[in-house]
Amino acid sequence: SQELEQSPQSLIVQEGKNLTINCTSSKTLYGLYWYKQKYGEGLIFLMMLQKGGEEKSHEKITAKLDEKKQQSSLHITASQPSHAGIYLCGADSATDSWGKLQFGAGTQVVVTP
Amino acid sequence: DSGVTQTPKHLITATGQRVTLRCSPRSGDLSVYWYQQSLDQGLQFLIHYYNGEERAKGNILERFSAQQFPDLHSELNLSSLELGDSALYFCASSPRGGRDYGYTFGSGTRLTVV
Numbered sequence: 639s640q641e642l643e644q645s646p647q648s649l650i651v652q653e654g655k656n657l658t659i660n661c662t663s664s665k666t667l668y669g670l671y672w673y674k675q676k677y678g679e680g681l682i683f684l685m686m687l688q689k690g691g692e693e694k695s696h697e698k699i700t701a702k703l704d705e706k707k708q709q710s711s712l713h714i715t716a717s718q719p720s721h722a723g724i725y726l727c728g729a730d731s732a733t734d735s736w737g738k739l740q741f742g743a744g745t746q747v748v749v750t751p
Numbered sequence: 752d753s754g755v756t757q758t759p760k761h762l763i764t765a766t767g768q769r770v771t772l773r774c775s776p777r778s779g780d781l782s783v784y785w786y787q788q789s790l791d792q793g794l795q796f797l798i799h800y801y802n803g804e805e806r807a808k809g810n811i812l813e814r815f816s817a818q819q820f821p822d823l824h825s826e827l828n829l830s831s832l833e834l835g836d837s838a839l840y841f842c843a844s845s846p847r848g849g850r851d852y853g854y855t856f857g858s859g860t861r862l863t864v865v
Contacts, residue, residue, distance in 0.1 A: 680858035
C-alpha cells in the first residue's frame, strides 16, 4: 500500500516567520490533498493538487506538487496564531481505487508570540 | 460547517456493545467514505460507498459494517466493541469522482469504549 512520509513531525515557529512541511509518497500520486485539523476536531480542506508542477495558493498558504508527482510541500508565509494545528497530507495513488486516501502522520505546528 | 453531518458527536459505550454512527453527505455528493483516526494508527481508510454500492474497502474489521441508503446517508455499525476501537470516526463525501473534486470531511464522532 502507499505510504506517505510527512516531515517534520512537529515544529515551533515564531509568529511572523515562514514554515514548510513536506510530504513524500512511495507511489506515483493521482492527487495530493492538504488538510488542517485542530486537535480532536474535523479536517478542514486546504488544497488539492493533481498535476506535476502544480502550485496553488490561498491567503498565506502555498502548496506545490513536484514534477514527478511524488512529493508535495506546504509553505506558510508570515505565520499567525490561526495557523496553529495539525497539517495532514492525504494522497490518492495512481493505481489504487479512487477514494482510498492514504494519510501521512501529520505535522503539528505551534506558533509562538 | 463543511456540509457533511455526523451524529452523534460523542459516544461512550461499554465493551461488547454495538453502536451505529451516522453520516449525511454534502448535498449532491454521491460518495461517502469512512475513516478511523487513532493515536497509534493515524487516519485510516475504512470503506467507500458510491450511490448505495460498496466501492472499496480498507482495513475494516469484520466486526464493522457500513451501508449507504437511497437518500445517500450512510451508517457505520461497530459491534462487539473492544477498548481498542476507541477513536475518532470520520465521514467524508465527494461528488461522483472524489479524486477530481476533492473530499470533504465531517467533524467526526468520538467513540470511547470503556
